[in-house]
Amino acid sequence: MKKYIQPDKNTWSTLMERPQLEKNQLDNVIQNVFQEVKINGDQALMELTQKFDGADLNDLEVSMDEIERASEKISEELKAAIQLAKSNIEAFHKSQLIEEPKVETTKGVQCWRKSIPIEKVGLYIPGGSAPLFSTILMLGIPSKLAGCKEIILCTPPNNNGEINPAILYTAKEVGCTKIYKVGGAQAIAGMTLGTEIIPKVSKIFGPGNQYVTKAKEMAQQMGTAIDMPAGPSEVLVIADATCNPAFVAADLLSQAEHGADSQVILLSDKESILDQCMQQVEEQLKSLPRKEIAQKALENSRAIQLDTIANCIEFSNAYAPEHLILAMEEADAILDSIQNAGSVFIGNYSCESAGDYASGTNHTLPTNGFAKNYSGVSIDSFVKKVTFQKLSAEGIQNIGPAIEIMAEAEELFAHKNAVTLRLKNLENV
């Protein structure tokens, strides 16, 4: 973690640079996967699962029996923790289910908007040593609350053809309608194109490696919506003299352990705070199992002293971090100045891992500067908002003449005529 003291403002953009992702030429690889799945359907999915995950499957779909047995395999302690998180995530996401008022824009002209669930959605959960069941909570709960009818989940099996029980338990608890043992680009292709077993969905959610990312891009080009553009995870911490350096260091490390391409940025108005936090980072790093990953991430990372907290916020707004931690006692006073961030953690007790698991907010957030123009996952991500309008005879009489004039000015005479006919008809009533 490199330290910078009062860097000149024209160097800020360099300090905001994110680790460059290798732009691999995966287009052909992924196109081939889509092509195979298109032609050979489930057979292709089985074969690719054999190839990449080493699993010989009889069935892509997880059976009810497997799901039932999963529940027995995980501790009551973990179940209770998942239930607590679920309850908080539900409570927060429910608050986003807001019915909007009908508006009479002109007498006789009523307009309103209604949230209607996206019927079929697909969730993707990567494999690997640890089961990312928390992401199932973050994607499954809002999809269920939104009212999506089909909520399918794809995740790669281990080489025995099994899915981690924590994944199965959580998927069942949030209400996933089907679970499939398929991962990687082939899972995304399956959900995009549909096969005999896997339904074609309208929107795909979830994290993944570069193959999954590229496959989601391809899905988007084919008309299937995706949650948001991908990028490496990141945190920016603004710490003042009232922070607790050990807490700050722990938060930086919990971001750094995500992956070697993670980035952590620490800003403070005091150099001594940077020093204390960095010393704590060194200290805590020693005992971390994922020490090597965290260390690599710290190489991409910066500790920067700026002359005021206001400047730290300006820097943060320009960086647009996925996670923004305000490590200070009086954070409320500066909340209004925050312009760009995925999720904000206020004060010394609001650690990023609270939002990652259980505070109630969503952990699927815009990274890579996308917090400037994208929102994190929410109920909104699982609905489309349809507008309605109802004009009475009086309504069309009130706004019809204006429409006629505007349509004529745009040289759209059939548009005008649709109004003229109605107005004439009403004259004759």
Add this chain to the structure above:
Amino acid sequence: MKKYIQPDKNTWSTLMERPQLEKNQLDNVIQNVFQEVKINGDQALMELTQKFDGADLNDLEVSMDEIERASEKISEELKAAIQLAKSNIEAFHKSQLIEEPKVETTKGVQCWRKSIPIEKVGLYIPGGSAPLFSTILMLGIPSKLAGCKEIILCTPPNNNGEINPAILYTAKEVGCTKIYKVGGAQAIAGMTLGTEIIPKVSKIFGPGNQYVTKAKEMAQQMGTAIDMPAGPSEVLVIADATCNPAFVAADLLSQAEHGADSQVILLSDKESILDQCMQQVEEQLKSLPRKEIAQKALENSRAIQLDTIANCIEFSNAYAPEHLILAMEEADAILDSIQNAGSVFIGNYSCESAGDYASGTNHTLPTNGFAKNYSGVSIDSFVKKVTFQKLSAEGIQNIGPAIEIMAEAEELFAHKNAVTLRLKNLENV
């Protein structure tokens, strides 16, 4: 317009086929435009404007003087019509500015979400014989209400280097901060990359031809958000015996005149209604200035009798039309069964042109089946929703143990440690 009587359900998907867009290989063309703009900036924009629009410009930016003079050039009648539309669009979009409640998910854990405007947005308005000022209302009004700081507008000049006064007047009225004389892919490249004159924006909105569409796709791949994927415009009308066939025909034609690739679908439970509407279409078509365009669009179009209105709705939900008109007296009863549509027009007086111009709803809507998974433009399109969480000491004590268990199960020990340190610290208080 071809008629189908009670087509078998397994032929529906064929009847839902949209006109195939030519998939031109524009990638190289557009990449070159981006490259030129990247290297030569405004000089490239000037040259491309000379090349494609035949205009020799001294300045890309429209001057205050040009804007002032525009107002004098358009009729008071048109100004009044624009003002009425503006007032309705404002009233409806204001209703979307909803502050969400703070939620205490667990005692001591507060979560909330705040809409923060996207700072810089770019609106694109195509050129052509008619000035599409209505789209400026639809994009400019919500961007202003949302609170975007910079709202720039790009539109191609005519070969005298002028912009239509109705465009300039409307842009000023809605609060565009700058207007630039540049169109096509080069305008999109300018807003994506930024030049000395044109600011780099975070999100680009607006319609355009295949070059603009491809350039917006490229912008999206480069991290600039776009309003929604493009496609040809379309309407689906469900008419029962209580419709007015002349009104239905006028609505079908007002969609058909948009472009030769437009599609109109008419559904009814009565063949006689189809016949009456189609006869009216033939009749009204004769006197339309854009008759030839409409006629071409009608070749892509279908009139289909299904046995019940419920089946018509099922068909419509599967087609997911951009515009859905319910041409019947008792439309309210079926509103709840509508699943997929961009905007819905209820009853015999709610013509599509009302929503195109002045009812208050937005006319930038998902086409091409995207109404299944995308919403039309709204206030939401100009903000990102940022989540906040604030945990008190009690809050972290309440949910901390659950986080520790979950983080451990995901093998993320630094995540766990961020909580453990805080809990230990509180034990010692």
